[in-house]
Each structure stands twice: as structure tokens, then as C-alpha cells.
Amino acid sequence: MDFFEQTGKVAIGSRLRMLTDKVTEDAANIYQLYNIDMQPKWFPVFYSLSQGEEKTITELAKAIGHSHPSVSKIIGEMLKKGYVQESRDKADGRRNVVSLTDAGRQVAYKIKDQLIDVDAAIEELSAQTQNKLWEAIGEWEFLLEQKTLLRRVMEKKKERDSAKVEIVAYKPEYQEIFRALNVEWISTYFEMEESDYKALDNPQGYILDKGGHILVALYEGEPLGVCALIKMNDEEYDFELAKMAVSPKAQGKNIGFLLASAIVEKAKSLGAAKIYLESNTILKPAINLYHKLGFKKVAGKPTPYTRCNIQMELVIG
Amino acid sequence: MDFFEQTGKVAIGSRLRMLTDKVTEDAANIYQLYNIDMQPKWFPVFYSLSQGEEKTITELAKAIGHSHPSVSKIIGEMLKKGYVQESRDKADGRRNVVSLTDAGRQVAYKIKDQLIDVDAAIEELSAQTQNKLWEAIGEWEFLLEQKTLLRRVMEKKKERDSAKVEIVAYKPEYQEIFRALNVEWISTYFEMEESDYKALDNPQGYILDKGGHILVALYEGEPLGVCALIKMNDEEYDFELAKMAVSPKAQGKNIGFLLASAIVEKAKSLGAAKIYLESNTILKPAINLYHKLGFKKVAGKPTPYTRCNIQMELVIG
DNA sequence: TAAATTTGTGTAACTGATTACGTAATTAAT
DNA sequence: ATTAATTACGTAATCAGTTACACAAATTTA
Known part of the structure; x- marks a missing residue:
């Protein structure tokens, strides 16, 4: 986008959003390519469950960095597909303990090839860039963690x-x-x-x-x-x-x-x-x-x- | 997010979204800091109008890379604030020609200091990174323009x-x-x-x-x-x-x-x-x-x- | 010149997230 | 042993965008 070269870095938020959209755009088609009946937005929850054992809604939310209502909704959708099962924690009646079903684990197995290919594709794309996006994001996450953008702008203003x-x-x-x-x-x-x-x-x-x-x-x-x-x-x-x-x-x-x-x-x-x-x-x-x-x-x-x-x-x- | 180091680059979409959220989060407060009564999402439209002369909805949409309904809605909101005015093109009755009002131009003037400070803040932040986010985004935009992520994944699969x-x-x-x-x-x-x-x-x-x-x-x-x-x-x-x-x-x-x-x-x-x-x-x-x-x-x-x-x-x- | 197509725009519905809020279960404090 | 505070989580409303659709105006085609 030429536009962003004009506006200057103020528009980095907008620009990030648009790149996010573009990257995300293809996600649904990629799942289809591998015959995996899954929505892209489920991935973080799905991945997290496929790693460890069963987890509660809040644990999932914390692990993937979403809000708990978001996880709650996603689990609801995955439940309908039969990929996860819920059960109430006996020791603590508030907790909703979620785990993959057999069907879910099967999908987790099927998805492995896809992860490999996507990773390889991104790696190849990255190899053609001077500046590494993945690492740059990591650095920004770290720096913003230490001092928010607002604080930085306030200092500049002062x-x-x-x-x-x-x-x-x-x-x-x-x-x-x-x-x-x-x-x-x-x-x-x-x-x-x-x-x-x-x-x-x-x-x-x-x-x-x-x-x-x-x-x-x-x-x-x-x-x-x-x-x-x-x-x-x-x-x-x-x-x-x-x-x-x-x-x-x-x-x-x-x-x-x-x-x-x-x-x-x-x-x-x-x-x-x-x-x-x-x-x-x-x-x-x-x-x-x-x-x-x-x-x-x-x-x-x-x-x-x-x-x-x-x-x-x-x-x- | 440690999570993303585990998932591998498949989750770059999610990770981008979260960084976008974090960067965008402060935007509203930054406007407030400068006593500018404006919503962050208006910025691209506002900026585009402040540069050239009057523009139509579709021209704006193309310039800033949004869909036209998005621009249409934003113009509606800015209209209420009195920052823009609409007028029907006499030569082509379909076109809605939008331009900044005096009040809008005043805001455009007031906003200049903010742009300077935000730019400086981001520049300083960038100086502390090994990998330049802004440039990395540009490179990704270019490479994805040439070949979509889907195509790249298909090739890897093959x-x-x-x-x-x-x-x-x-x-x-x-x-x-x-x-x-x-x-x-x-x-x-x-x-x-x-x-x-x-x-x-x-x-x-x-x-x-x-x-x-x-x-x-x-x-x-x-x-x-x-x-x-x-x-x-x-x-x-x-x-x-x-x-x-x-x-x-x-x-x-x-x-x-x-x-x-x-x-x-x-x-x-x-x-x-x-x-x-x-x-x-x-x-x-x-x-x-x-x-x-x-x-x-x-x-x-x-x-x-x-x-x-x-x-x-x-x-x- | 009439018919078909394209273009510009607005409205409605949807999407993937969020915050706000309510309620029940648990834990801490008096 | 109450009362107060905290925690887990579901529902509703909101947000910033999107796509889908409708319709009129302009342009192209037959």
C-alpha cells in the first residue's frame, strides 16, 4: 500500500490490520486443501488442547491470549462438531474441563501435514525478505510489554x-x-x-x-x-x-x-x-x-x- | 506470547491480530492526549481527505484500501461531527463528493503535532529492534501480492x-x-x-x-x-x-x-x-x-x- | 435508441473478536 | 459462622471491519 508510505508510521495499526486480513484470508481455503473440517479461528484452542491434557476455559484463554468469552464460544462450536467434550470439575463446580474427543484427536493427527507445509511456505517467503516479520513481531511484543505506545507518545509530546x-x-x-x-x-x-x-x-x-x-x-x-x-x-x-x-x-x-x-x-x-x-x-x-x-x-x-x-x-x- | 513459539508460524495470523490489537488499543487515548475529538478508525479517511482535494466514496475506499461500505459509514460519522461535507456530483449523479469542512481542516491542523510525536515514538521503538516491523510488513505485502499464501502452501504440499x-x-x-x-x-x-x-x-x-x-x-x-x-x-x-x-x-x-x-x-x-x-x-x-x-x-x-x-x-x- | 452491462453508493447481515455484566461456586476475613 | 471478596464462565452488547444485495445513474452494445 503506497498510502502507508505517505501517512507515516502513525498508520501502523491500520497497516498491520490489513496485512493480518490478507494473511488470514486464505486460512479457510488451506484447511479445505487438506480436507480438514475446521475453522481457522479454532486453531489456537485446538492446538492448545492437542498439546497437553484437558484444560479449563480460563486456562485455555490464558494459554492462547484470548478473552474467556471468546474461548467459551469457540468451545461451543467445536462441541457441535464433536471435536471436544466438556465435563464439570468435581472438586470445583465452577470449572468447565474441556478435552479433545477421539474425533478431535483424529483431526489433530490429520492436521500435522498442513502445519508442516504452512510452516515451510512461510519460511520460504521469509527467506526472501530482508526484515523478518516473525521476529519483528516478537520484538514489538516485548517492547510494548515494557512500555505501552501511549507512554512512549506521551514522552515524545513532553x-x-x-x-x-x-x-x-x-x-x-x-x-x-x-x-x-x-x-x-x-x-x-x-x-x-x-x-x-x-x-x-x-x-x-x-x-x-x-x-x-x-x-x-x-x-x-x-x-x-x-x-x-x-x-x-x-x-x-x-x-x-x-x-x-x-x-x-x-x-x-x-x-x-x-x-x-x-x-x-x-x-x-x-x-x-x-x-x-x-x-x-x-x-x-x-x-x-x-x-x-x-x-x-x-x-x-x-x-x-x-x-x-x-x-x-x-x-x- | 510463548504460545506462538510453540505453534510455529502457522499461527502468524493470530499473532499478527494480537499485535494489531495491542498497537491499536492505545490509539483512542493518544487522540485524547492531544484533545482531538476523533475516532482512530477515521484516520485513514481523514488523512486522505486532508491531503488532496475533495474525493468520492469509492476514490477514498481505493486510496485507503477499505471496502466502500466502510468508508460510507465512516463518512456518516464524520458528517455528524461536522468534519466533512457531502455534495452530489452534478456531472455524475451517482457520485457522492466528500470534502473537509473548516472544522475538519482545523482538526487536520491540530493533528500535526500528534503525527510527529507518534512517528517519533515508533521510530524510537524501532531503533531498539533488530528486525524492522514496518519494512517487514512492506516486504510481506509485496510478496503476497505476487503469490498468495494459499498458492505457496499448495506448492509445498505438492x-x-x-x-x-x-x-x-x-x-x-x-x-x-x-x-x-x-x-x-x-x-x-x-x-x-x-x-x-x-x-x-x-x-x-x-x-x-x-x-x-x-x-x-x-x-x-x-x-x-x-x-x-x-x-x-x-x-x-x-x-x-x-x-x-x-x-x-x-x-x-x-x-x-x-x-x-x-x-x-x-x-x-x-x-x-x-x-x-x-x-x-x-x-x-x-x-x-x-x-x-x-x-x-x-x-x-x-x-x-x-x-x-x-x-x-x-x-x- | 433500446437493452444490457457497469459503476457508485447505501443498507443489511455477518464475523471474529472484545468489554460489560450477571450468577454461581469457592476462598478469605471477621 | 456469616459476610465479603474472588474466581469461573456464560450471555449480551459492542466494535471495526467485511460480504451480499438492491437500486439508480452512466456507459456500452446491439
């Missing part, structure tokens, strides 16, 4: 998004956005408080002039996140991480992490030994983020904010 | 069957089977005739003693096919190929071909220049076989058999 994010120092032109982003989340979850207005209306005087810093995250040039590092008059803590806000429309772009990391780096470069922050446990993503950065829960600090129900600190190593 | 066939010279103990196999087919299609009895009841006197030969095909030691090379008193022909019979239960095992080839070889080794045969056109497989061996239709020879309606000869080169 990488790409991060590359678009630039963290810059505060300039007066960002005062507007610094205020707006913070007002947005505070008033969504809580009420604006006296201390909020002080800092947001006058970051220059309230934060920067007192030895603090503000960083702004630009996503493709647009300011979508802010965070402040406020100088504390405290014997224990040097700075407070505060007024962190990321635009809802930039969620999932890793901006929060990059911003907070940059703030921590900033503190480190200023020789800070301990950073403090206040938050609220209903802000789960934020708390998770702080955790990821190494912040630990502490208690007992007095705070001007009523919304604060958790306090954390980061010891800079 | 090879294996042929290896089990042994062609041996006539011995008196084969007289019974020589007679029985011939009576079987003759009386199925025609009536036994005077000349038949002469040859079948006394092959020694009627065929062998007059300088003819009989070959017997053994399939796993069991005599299942016979053929005679009868010396002719004729200025043109040296021998007649006759009394060829293969047991119905050995059909499809290539016995006829091996037997007739051996007879021709025999004639050649005896220095024959031309072989003659008589048959009937209702025996299609036999006529095909003679054709394959190089026999050509001739006419005008007198014959004792009423069932003969075709005469053929082979010029030995």
Missing part, C-alpha cells in the same frame, strides 16, 4: 512541548499576565485575599525590590506561566516559592515542571539552603509537582493565607 | 506429496490393482469395452510381452496409480500411453503428473520419437495433464474405443 517553552525573567510588561494568571486559579478554587492583592498589584515593590524574583514561561513566545521566589525574613528559610500559575489552556505541556525547576535552580544559584511553600491539598497536580521536585511536608509555620492547609520545604543539597 | 511417491515397474502382484483402478474410472464415466478387458485381464500377454511397459505409483508404499506404455504396430507412433488411472483417494497428490512423466521418460529411454494417446474431453484434469506434458491434439487415427473423442501426440525432442 519532549517536544518542553522545547517550545522558554523561561525568562520578569519584566514590567508581564505584570498584567502575572496578575491575571494568578487571579484566575485563586478565584476558581478559593477567594482572593488581602496578601494576594499586595503581591499581584505591585510585584515590583512587594517581591522584586525585596530581593525576590519572578520567572515567566513563554510557550512559543506567549507568556502562559508565572512563578515567584519571595525573599523571606526567616532564620530557617531563605525563599518562598509562591504565586505559581499556569494558564489552563497550556495544561499538559510540562510548563509547570519547567517553571518550578527553574525557580529552584534560581534559588540554588542565589545560595539558598531551604525553600518554603504553602499550598492546598485540593490542588493535586500542584502537590504532585512539588513532590516530584523533592519538597517534603512540614508544619507549624504561621501563614497569612486562609487557603493554606499544607506547607512544604525543599532542602537544597 | 513437493511433500511428490517426495512420498515412488514410481516402480510392474510386477505380477500389481495386476489386481492395475485392473481395479482402471475399471473404477472407466465405469464411472463410461462403459467397459471389449479392448479394456483384453488389456486389463492379461497385461502380461497383451502389453508387456509385446514390448510394452507398465509403471505403478506407490504412495507411502501403497499402489495408488498405474499407467501403461503400449507398443504400437504403426509407422508413425512407437508407443501409446494408455490405461492411466489414479485412485480417487490419492487425488491432489500430484501422482498423475509423476506417473505420466515417468512413462514419457521411459519411452524416451527406449528411443521413442512419438507417443500417442486417446482420451475423452470430459476428463478435464487428464487432458490438462497431457497438455502440461507437451501432448498436442491430432485427429484421424482409427480407434477401437467408442469413448475416445480426442487423440493426442507427443513428439519427443
Whole structure:
């Protein structure tokens, strides 16, 4: 299919499905060629039964990697053909123990030649290929087992998004956005408080002039996140991480992490030994983020904010 | 799946299906990750429309390799979402011309990042494999296009069957089977005739003693096919190929071909220049076989058999 | 130009799987 | 000894595709 060369590998699912169809297409005819009265979809169940002794529905399902209803249905069909027999386990009345009948075993014998020929045909086909499909499938199964495609894509997305994010120092032109982003989340979850207005209306005087810093995250040039590092008059803590806000429309772009990391780096470069922050446990993503950065829960600090129900600190190593 | 390592490659269809499922599984979540309101199964149609201009249902189906009802249904669903619009072709009232709406084009734009990330994720995954799945699929598509799996299996079956066939010279103990196999087919299609009895009841006197030969095909030691090379008193022909019979239960095992080839070889080794045969056109497989061996239709020879309606000869080169 | 064939499309039924759910039997926990 | 949780498995609904069929429009043939 030329189509797939255009789409790129995104379409690997579709392409796999079509190859599967093509390979499967002939299966029924191949059974006919050998005069074997069997449906292709029975094969895994049939094969599994022909190997060991009797098995239960669930055991079969696990062995061949199908769901149990699928096996249940297949067994029902094979039962009609007289290839298998069911019997209830005496020790455990739930279990349906299935085994091949004589007729089934006869088919198992007859099918051997077919298996040999199909195997040989595929082997010969494979010999003409540079890339071994069978082995490639095995490798994919293994790698997807370790990490799903979704996870892999998420990582790529994060990488790409991060590359678009630039963290810059505060300039007066960002005062507007610094205020707006913070007002947005505070008033969504809580009420604006006296201390909020002080800092947001006058970051220059309230934060920067007192030895603090503000960083702004630009996503493709647009300011979508802010965070402040406020100088504390405290014997224990040097700075407070505060007024962190990321635009809802930039969620999932890793901006929060990059911003907070940059703030921590900033503190480190200023020789800070301990950073403090206040938050609220209903802000789960934020708390998770702080955790990821190494912040630990502490208690007992007095705070001007009523919304604060958790306090954390980061010891800079 | 360990299971597949046991079954051998016969189960490649099943195994492919399961990998397809696993790869496809995450697709819906990936769209969600990018806030794209689209079903994975729409992708091929969507992509195809996003590339060129408007297309008809059948054009789309051909482009992406689906059946047209499948495309028809998908377009119906995308229509509801407002991603596409339909319009009847004025020049050809049967054609349903489909194109992306503005909303659709917007999604096409939004989806670009996703395509990049998925491609990168798969590329990275592939880099960890020895055998390239994408390329392997391409090679299989190409090879199956040239010759289906069924054909390949048929060839392997023929090879294996042929290896089990042994062609041996006539011995008196084969007289019974020589007679029985011939009576079987003759009386199925025609009536036994005077000349038949002469040859079948006394092959020694009627065929062998007059300088003819009989070959017997053994399939796993069991005599299942016979053929005679009868010396002719004729200025043109040296021998007649006759009394060829293969047991119905050995059909499809290539016995006829091996037997007739051996007879021709025999004639050649005896220095024959031309072989003659008589048959009937209702025996299609036999006529095909003679054709394959190089026999050509001739006419005008007198014959004792009423069932003969075709005469053929082979010029030995 | 009428009749036969081909083409484009939609609808219905089927297929081989799945997930969702219900129920009975067993096992674990209090 | 109940009660709760787990397990085995069957039935029903769903899913993403297919083939089969019907029908109208266009094209080819006689």
C-alpha cells in the first residue's frame, strides 16, 4: 500500500490490520486443501488442547491470549462438531474441563501435514525478505510489554512541548499576565485575599525590590506561566516559592515542571539552603509537582493565607 | 506470547491480530492526549481527505484500501461531527463528493503535532529492534501480492506429496490393482469395452510381452496409480500411453503428473520419437495433464474405443 | 435508441473478536 | 459462622471491519 508510505508510521495499526486480513484470508481455503473440517479461528484452542491434557476455559484463554468469552464460544462450536467434550470439575463446580474427543484427536493427527507445509511456505517467503516479520513481531511484543505506545507518545509530546517553552525573567510588561494568571486559579478554587492583592498589584515593590524574583514561561513566545521566589525574613528559610500559575489552556505541556525547576535552580544559584511553600491539598497536580521536585511536608509555620492547609520545604543539597 | 513459539508460524495470523490489537488499543487515548475529538478508525479517511482535494466514496475506499461500505459509514460519522461535507456530483449523479469542512481542516491542523510525536515514538521503538516491523510488513505485502499464501502452501504440499511417491515397474502382484483402478474410472464415466478387458485381464500377454511397459505409483508404499506404455504396430507412433488411472483417494497428490512423466521418460529411454494417446474431453484434469506434458491434439487415427473423442501426440525432442 | 452491462453508493447481515455484566461456586476475613 | 471478596464462565452488547444485495445513474452494445 503506497498510502502507508505517505501517512507515516502513525498508520501502523491500520497497516498491520490489513496485512493480518490478507494473511488470514486464505486460512479457510488451506484447511479445505487438506480436507480438514475446521475453522481457522479454532486453531489456537485446538492446538492448545492437542498439546497437553484437558484444560479449563480460563486456562485455555490464558494459554492462547484470548478473552474467556471468546474461548467459551469457540468451545461451543467445536462441541457441535464433536471435536471436544466438556465435563464439570468435581472438586470445583465452577470449572468447565474441556478435552479433545477421539474425533478431535483424529483431526489433530490429520492436521500435522498442513502445519508442516504452512510452516515451510512461510519460511520460504521469509527467506526472501530482508526484515523478518516473525521476529519483528516478537520484538514489538516485548517492547510494548515494557512500555505501552501511549507512554512512549506521551514522552515524545513532553519532549517536544518542553522545547517550545522558554523561561525568562520578569519584566514590567508581564505584570498584567502575572496578575491575571494568578487571579484566575485563586478565584476558581478559593477567594482572593488581602496578601494576594499586595503581591499581584505591585510585584515590583512587594517581591522584586525585596530581593525576590519572578520567572515567566513563554510557550512559543506567549507568556502562559508565572512563578515567584519571595525573599523571606526567616532564620530557617531563605525563599518562598509562591504565586505559581499556569494558564489552563497550556495544561499538559510540562510548563509547570519547567517553571518550578527553574525557580529552584534560581534559588540554588542565589545560595539558598531551604525553600518554603504553602499550598492546598485540593490542588493535586500542584502537590504532585512539588513532590516530584523533592519538597517534603512540614508544619507549624504561621501563614497569612486562609487557603493554606499544607506547607512544604525543599532542602537544597 | 510463548504460545506462538510453540505453534510455529502457522499461527502468524493470530499473532499478527494480537499485535494489531495491542498497537491499536492505545490509539483512542493518544487522540485524547492531544484533545482531538476523533475516532482512530477515521484516520485513514481523514488523512486522505486532508491531503488532496475533495474525493468520492469509492476514490477514498481505493486510496485507503477499505471496502466502500466502510468508508460510507465512516463518512456518516464524520458528517455528524461536522468534519466533512457531502455534495452530489452534478456531472455524475451517482457520485457522492466528500470534502473537509473548516472544522475538519482545523482538526487536520491540530493533528500535526500528534503525527510527529507518534512517528517519533515508533521510530524510537524501532531503533531498539533488530528486525524492522514496518519494512517487514512492506516486504510481506509485496510478496503476497505476487503469490498468495494459499498458492505457496499448495506448492509445498505438492513437493511433500511428490517426495512420498515412488514410481516402480510392474510386477505380477500389481495386476489386481492395475485392473481395479482402471475399471473404477472407466465405469464411472463410461462403459467397459471389449479392448479394456483384453488389456486389463492379461497385461502380461497383451502389453508387456509385446514390448510394452507398465509403471505403478506407490504412495507411502501403497499402489495408488498405474499407467501403461503400449507398443504400437504403426509407422508413425512407437508407443501409446494408455490405461492411466489414479485412485480417487490419492487425488491432489500430484501422482498423475509423476506417473505420466515417468512413462514419457521411459519411452524416451527406449528411443521413442512419438507417443500417442486417446482420451475423452470430459476428463478435464487428464487432458490438462497431457497438455502440461507437451501432448498436442491430432485427429484421424482409427480407434477401437467408442469413448475416445480426442487423440493426442507427443513428439519427443 | 433500446437493452444490457457497469459503476457508485447505501443498507443489511455477518464475523471474529472484545468489554460489560450477571450468577454461581469457592476462598478469605471477621 | 456469616459476610465479603474472588474466581469461573456464560450471555449480551459492542466494535471495526467485511460480504451480499438492491437500486439508480452512466456507459456500452446491439
